[in-house]
Every structure is written in C-alpha cells, then in structure tokens.
Amino acid sequence: MIKVNITSKSFASVPVLSRVSFEIAKGETVALVGPSGIGKSTLLRILAGLDMEFEGTISRPDNQAFVFQEPTLLPWRSTLDNLRIVHPKLTSDHALEMLDRVGLSGKETLFPGQLSLGQQRRLSLARAFAGAPELLIMDEPFVSLDPETAKSMLAMTRKLITETRPATLFVTHETIEADRLADRVLRLESGPGGATLRT
Amino acid sequence: MRIQDTRLTPVFSILGLLTLWVVAAFLTDDAQVLPQPWGLFAPLQQEVASGELFRHLGATLLRVIWAFALAMGIGVTLGLAMGRSERLNAWLDPWLVIFLNLPALVLIVLCYLWIGLTEAAAIIAVTLNKIPNVAVVVREGARACDPALDALSQVYRMPWRTRMRHVLFPQLAPYIAAAARSGVAVIWKIVLVVEFLGRSSGVGFQIHLYFQLFDVAMVLVYALSFICVMLLVEWVILQPVERHVSKWRRA
Numbered sequence A: 001m002i003k004v005n006i007t008s009k010s011f012a013s014v015p016v017l018s019r020v021s022f023e024i025a026k027g028e029t030v031a032l033v034g035p036s037g038i039g040k041s042t043l044l045r046i047l048a049g050l051d052m053e054f055e056g057t058i059s060r061p062d063n064q065a066f067v068f069q070e071p072t073l074l075p076w077r078s079t080l081d082n083l084r085i086v087h088p089k090l091t092s093d094h095a096l097e098m099l100d101r102v103g104l105s106g107k108e109t110l111f112p113g114q115l116s117l118g119q120q121r122r123l124s125l126a127r128a129f130a131g132a133p134e135l136l137i138m139d140e141p142f143v144s145l146d147p148e149t150a151k152s153m154l155a156m157t158r159k160l161i162t163e164t165r166p167a168t169l170f171v172t173h174e175t176i177e178a179d180r181l182a183d184r185v186l187r188l189e190s191g192p193g194g195a196t197l198r199t
Numbered sequence B: 001m002r003i004q005d006t007r008l009t010p011v012f013s014i015l016g017l018l019t020l021w022v023v024a025a026f027l028t029d030d031a032q033v034l035p036q037p038w039g040l041f042a043p044l045q046q047e048v049a050s051g052e053l054f055r056h057l058g059a060t061l062l063r064v065i066w067a068f069a070l071a072m073g074i075g076v077t078l079g080l081a082m083g084r085s086e087r088l089n090a091w092l093d094p095w096l097v098i099f100l101n102l103p104a105l106v107l108i109v110l111c112y113l114w115i116g117l118t119e120a121a122a123i124i125a126v127t128l129n130k131i132p133n134v135a136v137v138v139r140e141g142a143r144a145c146d147p148a149l150d151a152l153s154q155v156y157r158m159p160w161r162t163r164m165r166h167v168l169f170p171q172l173a174p175y176i177a178a179a180a181r182s183g184v185a186v187i188w189k190i191v192l193v194v195e196f197l198g199r200s201s202g203v204g205f206q207i208h209l210y211f212q213l214f215d216v217a218m219v220l221v222y223a224l225s226f227i228c229v230m231l232l233v234e235w236v237i238l239q240p241v242e243r244h245v246s247k248w249r250r251a
Helices: A040-048 A079-086 A092-101 A117-130 A147-164 A175-181 B009-028 B037-050 B052-084 B086-101 B104-115 B119-143 B147-155 B160-198 B203-212 B216-245
Strands: A002-011 A014-024 A029-033 A055-059 A064-067 A135-139 A167-171 A184-189 A196-198
Touching: A002 A040, A014 A040, A014 A167, A029 A040, A029 A175, A040 A064, A040 A135, A040 A167, A040 B147, A064 A117, A064 B147, A079 A092, A079 A117, A079 B160, A092 A117, A117 A135, A117 A147, A135 A147, A147 A175, A167 A175, B009 B037, B037 B052, B037 B216, B052 B086, B052 B119, B052 B160, B052 B203, B052 B216, B086 B119, B104 B119, B104 B160, B119 B160, B147 B160, B160 B203, B160 B216, B203 B216
Parallel strands: A014 A196, A029 A167, A029 A184, A064 A135, A135 A167
Antiparallel strands: A002 A014, A002 A055, A184 A196
C-alpha cells in the first residue's frame, strides 16, 4: 500500500502543493492529470524520494521503478547492460527475455544512440519492469511518440502492469491513456496555497 | 564534394618542421649554436652506448608517472567533490585560485626548502603544481553531469560503486581525458625544472649539465629523446584509452 500525505511543498516562497493525500493499493493503477506546471512532476519526484524537501509523510516500498519523461538511458552502455546495471541480480537470460517482450530482440549489443526514440522508450519500460517493482511511477511515458507507436506502447504497458501488478501512478495529458490504463483518476487543481487534489 | 585524406598530414607537418630546422641551422652556420638534425646522431649514439640516456630517461619517466598518478588521483577526487558540493566549492575555490596562480618555480623552491633536496620533495612539488588544473577541469565536468541520470541512480538505488563506474565516470571521461593529456605535457616540463634545480639524475639534470658546458647538441639529444617517449605514451596509452572509452559515441 502506498500512502501519500503532503501538507505543503514550495520552491523558495512559491507554494506548489498543499493538502495532497491519497493511497494506492497493490495492483491498482492511478492516473494523475492536471494542467501543465501545476506540480504533477513534483508530486512524482516526492513520491519517488527524489525530492525530500516537503512537509508531510510518504509510505512506499523500497522496490520501485520510474519511467521518466525522457528515456534516461546510459548512452555508453549496451541495451543489455542498461538492464543489468540497474538490476544486477537479473540473469542474462531473463534480461534477454525482457528485451524480447518489449520488441527489442536482437538489439542487445546496440548502444541506446543506435535505437529510435520508440525503441529507447521500450527499453526504459523493460528496465522498469525487469525488477518486478512494487511501486511504478511514470511521467508521461508515451509523450512525443507517433500515434501508432504510442498505441503499441500503451498495450505493452498494460500487459506488463497486469502481469507484475505494481501500485502504479502515472502522469498523462491524454484521456485515452487514462481510460485504457487507469483504475481511477486524480486531478490536481490550483488553489491559493498551492495545488490540491480532486478525486 | 571530395573528401580529403588527412592521414599523412602530420607526417608532412613534421617534415616541414625538420626542413625549418635544417634551413635555420644552415643560416646559423654554427653547429655549437644549432647543429643540423643529423649532427645529433653521434652524441645520441654515444649516450645510448654508455647507457646514460636510458638511465636518465628512466629517472624522469618514473617521476612523471608518480606525479601524474598523484595529481590525477587527488585532482579528480577534489574536482568531483567540488563540482558536486556547492558548500565545499565555496570553501576550496579560493585555495584553487591561489594555487593556480602560484608560479611553479615558487612551489618547487619552497618544497626543496621545507622538505629538502629529496625525491619526495621533487614529486610533491610537481604534483602540487598540477592538482589545481586537474581539479578545475574535472569540476566543470562534475557540474555538467546530467541530473536525470542522478535521479535514475537514486530511484533504482544503485550502489555507490555502480554509480561511480557506470553513471558518473563515463560522463566525466572526456574531462578526465583532457586533464590527463594536458597533464602529461605540463608535468614532464615541470619535472625537468625540478631536476634542473635539485636532482642528480634525469633529463632535467643532464640538460643543466650540458647547459653549463654549452653543448647544444646534447641538450637537444636529451630533450628530443624525452619528447619521443612522451609521444609514445600519447600514441600507445592515452589515445587508445580515449578511443576505448568513447567507443559508444562513434557507434
């Protein structure tokens, strides 16, 4: 169970978040929506433990995965190494199987720079699921992909989530993504002391 | 558009320099001031036969290796720490500026005065001269590291050694390579000054000796021999290492 209870978050004197609390159960997928710049990414960073300067409490498991807006790969390591460096306990066979599942079979020796953006995003997805995370955070994982690639990525993500059953929170601006992936939607709305949550 | 083959350009460039030397020696017309390139063969042969050349080259090379390893080790650590911590940088930046502007000669003389005319003093003097340059270059590298990759290693809880090896050092590699290449060149020149002033072996000591004898040919034999050693280091060690770590850029 993921428990988020943020009472306040600000950058210098600018309030960003206020009174944001919600829970996500194991296997539940929650979409986070709201206008640009309202604090969605900030909320994800707090949940992931990347931003500790806030008031409130977060309860989350250690085994988490993050799919960033950009693929965020290690460009100097091969596709296979990008999985195995992040998950050192992953066997070569399991890593190759994971690459196969996201359609990157035969690309294991290539560097990320030799892959297309769609392939890089799939590698980022494989990296996230390879560790069987209990908490999965995704920040607009399908942004700037062509409609066809985005559609196949969406289907792939849905399948992996169904199999792995992590507690998932993802940011999206697309209704279709929220409809297809999420069990429920959280909406961030601006308020006088920072953004608040409307369920 | 025709692509020009530039592989032979360095050879022609060196030949041009040699021609310039030949012309200058011809115009000078005094082998004691500037001998012809072929005029160095006899003194070179003499130094090789006596074993003196290799003994002194070896002594200088050993000092260069020690000073290089120490300066790179301390400089990279310092630069990395200063680039990652604003507070540490605020404390140490003034020191860096002072040491960067302290003339090499002053540090050498002070080390000899405080420590004595010893091997340790010589190596410490060279190391202290080079550390600030390495630290400044690596600090810039540490500041330019991608914060997204930091976030990646944090989210996936990568162990410290994995972070260093796979995330941080590959980003710093071009800066470390630049510091290493300029470092080798500067270090051996400072080593020569150190030997000139206070050692009884090495290329710098021999140059000092032949300077007093006004033997330009021998000065050139020792200087050029060591330049050859450093070119060998550049071609056999530094360039292949650089090619290996930047392999992914050319893929």
